[in-house]
Amino acid sequence: MSDMGVDARRGAVALLDKVLGEGRMLSDVTESLDRLSGPDRARAQRLATDTLRGLERADRLLNKHLRKAPPLHVRNALRVGTVELCTGAAAHGVVNAMVQVVGRHRRHGQLKGLVNAVLRKIAAEGPEAWNKLRVPRLPKWLRGPLTQAWGPQAVTAMEAAHFAGAPLDLTAKPGIDLTQSLTGAESLPTGSLRLAQPGQISALPGYEAGDWWVQDAAAALPARILDAQPGESVLDLCAAPGGKTLQMAAAGADVVAVDISDRRLGRLRENLARTGLRADIRTGDALEMTGVYDAVLLDAPCSATGTIRRHPDLPHARDGAEICGLIALQARMLAHALTLLKPGGRLVYCTCSLLPDEGEVQVEEALAAHPGLVADRAALSRPGIDPAWITEEGGLRLRPDYWPERGGMDGFYIACLRRDG
Numbered sequence: 001m002s003d004m005g006v007d008a009r010r011g012a013v014a015l016l017d018k019v020l021g022e023g024r025m026l027s028d029v030t031e032s033l034d035r036l037s038g039p040d041r042a043r044a045q046r047l048a049t050d051t052l053r054g055l056e057r058a059d060r061l062l063n064k065h066l067r068k069a070p071p072l073h074v075r076n077a078l079r080v081g082t083v084e085l086c087t088g089a090a091a092h093g094v095v096n097a098m099v100q101v102v103g104r105h106r107r108h109g110q111l112k113g114l115v116n117a118v119l120r121k122i123a124a125e126g127p128e129a130w131n132k133l134r135v136p137r138l139p140k141w142l143r144g145p146l147t148q149a150w151g152p153q154a155v156t157a158m159e160a161a162h163f164a165g166a167p168l169d170l171t172a173k174p175g176i177d178l179t180q181s182l183t184g185a186e187s188l189p190t191g192s193l194r195l196a197q198p199g200q201i202s203a204l205p206g207y208e209a210g211d212w213w214v215q216d217a218a219a220a221l222p223a224r225i226l227d228a229q230p231g232e233s234v235l236d237l238c239a240a241p242g243g244k245t246l247q248m249a250a251a252g253a254d255v256v257a258v259d260i261s262d263r264r265l266g267r268l269r270e271n272l273a274r275t276g277l278r279a280d281i282r283t284g285d286a287l288e289m290t291g292v293y294d295a296v297l298l299d300a301p302c303s304a305t306g307t308i309r310r311h312p313d314l315p316h317a318r319d320g321a322e323i324c325g326l327i328a329l330q331a332r333m334l335a336h337a338l339t340l341l342k343p344g345g346r347l348v349y350c351t352c353s354l355l356p357d358e359g360e361v362q363v364e365e366a367l368a369a370h371p372g373l374v375a376d377r378a379a380l381s382r383p384g385i386d387p388a389w390i391t392e393e394g395g396l397r398l399r400p401d402y403w404p405e406r407g408g409m410d411g412f413y414i415a416c417l418r419r420d421g
């Protein structure tokens with residue numbers, strides 16, 4: 001790490017300025033770190049992510065020491081410093097680095113004295129106070145609908161899962177046993193492998209050989225439920241970055257993978273090359289696809305509210321305004337996807353959303369609108385799936401507060417639909 005951590009910390013503050021000031025997602029603003037070395041870039045991202053997870057606690061501690069609101073950039077520097085100080089970093093290094101980050105800022109340099117004074121107070125009192133503060137809550141735009149859907153206790157448990165963050169899950173190619181090479185990895189009942197402390201992903205055994213890919217255990221279930229067979233034609237609508245395409249290609253299916261974003265498909269191309277798997281990749285609009293297939297997987301664009309453990313920027317960068325448009329798009333995509341099935345074919349509909357309007361309700365409405373369409377409950381009976389997760393209309397509801405003793409899972413909704421005849 002260069003410059004006693006100043007570069008990485010400045011990078012973290014720049015990321016927070018964009019997420020909290022401009023409402024942008026972390027994944028869309030990483031170009032602001034382009035000038036950093038690899039390790040500094042990784043550290044900046046980790047610091048920004050940790051700070052977003054602990055933002056409410058950091059603000060509660062800071063507000064005791066701030067008589068008037070500082071500019072956002074300075075507040076973000078104080079937030080990064082506070083989270084570091086309260087989670088075990090050495091006080092001297094954090095305070096000095098944050099004073100330099102603010103001191104070198106063109107407009108706010110004169111506030112470095114404030115940063116020094118406030119962070120010294122936090123260093124003295126913060127670490128003890130930190131753990132007594134409540135688990136950070138979701139913002140109202142999301143907390144309200146989730147409480148209505150799942151109840152207050154469940155939402156509190158989800159918030160605890162979000163605050164805890166996510167382990168790293170891997171999906172292995174069929175026939176490859178990773179338990180020998182990845183020491184300390186836990187085999188999950190649904191077939192994924194979990195690493196609590198993964199370190200650098202590309203340095204893990206089997207990465208170069210393409211033996212596995214990164215995929216949350218919940219995200220691996222839609223393709224397991226679709227259960228593609230060798231030689232079957234499968235259309236993966238909304239495929240990028242492509243974890244599910246890889247699973248279906250590895251099962252031997254002929255996969256057509258479609259996504260509107262060529263940039264996101266780039267990741268799929270890289271993963272196909274690394275794993276030596278094949279798929280027919282097409283950049284385009286799912287709503288314009290034609291043809292008929294044995295099976296279709298529709299992983300529709302959604303609020304992504306099931307992925308907050310890994311994307312703590314989401315509740316802060318978004319305000320829910322886009323959800324109505326997404327619900328309408330999902331309904332159109334589902335109706336169109338059904339036209340692409342061979343008679344007797346199956347469609348797996350899924351979203352990484354915690355909102356029933358993007359899952360349960362979509363499937364209920366599709367079942368009501370399409371005579372002959374049925375929810376295939378038998379397809380959900382797979383290893384590791386708790387029958388309590390199966391919903392009234394015959395889908396599968398996954399939540400971040402499930403498997404608490406194992407480290408949780410992403411929130412997802414999955415249903416397998418079949419058309420008779």
Ligand SMILES: C[S@@+](CC[C@H](N)C(=O)[O-])C[C@H]1O[C@@H](n2cnc3c(N)ncnc32)[C@H](O)[C@@H]1O
Binds near residue numbers: 244286287
């Ligand atoms: C939830 S992500 C898909 C994740 C992917 N299935 C996987 O397993 O890695 C949703 C995707 O939908 C794509 N998308 C959004 N609108 C689309 C459209 N009209 N046609 C095709 N893809 C679309 C986005 O670019 C995004 O990659």
